[in-house]
Amino acid sequence: MERTFLMVKPDGVQRGLIGEIVRRLERKGFQLAAAKLMRITPELAEIHYAEHKGKDFYAPLVEFITSGPVFAMVWEGDQVIALSRALMGKTNCLEAIPGTIRGDFASHTRFNLIHGSDSPESAEREIGIFFKPEEFVVYDRAIQTWI
């Protein structure tokens, strides 16, 4: 069983798409383990997006991600890291296929609604940055018998 860090970005919160995004992840069969509405400080943005420091899109990305509340989540399930990336769609808005979250709702590469960890290492790192152990809820869902 894997865990991943997913986050509705400020554009998704402002556009009222938290429910739509959570709905897609639930219907795929993943289980929510932790969630909170929060603001990302510039300090937290710098840690979270450390891999992009120095790139031309870094400064506007930090400005965007700190511009309003985000909905931070940890989801669990079999292969949830790769499968949730597939549900999200490609980063480049021209490559995000309709049917994916970005393909259906995003028309800009920066304002692309959702963040998702891209590897087991980044999932572990990002979960540790955003959540404390006591924020997780462990429970059984009947649907797990079928997926």
Ligand code: RTP
């Ligand atoms: P994320 O980290 O948010 O899940 O997105 P990702 O893996 O699909 O994309 P990544 O390459 O990690 O980029 C992080 C975020 O930076 C913004 N971005 N802007 N060329 C650009 O203007 C550009 N490239 C990336 C996007 O918000 C992207 O999700």
Ligand code: MG
């Ligand atoms: Mg990324």
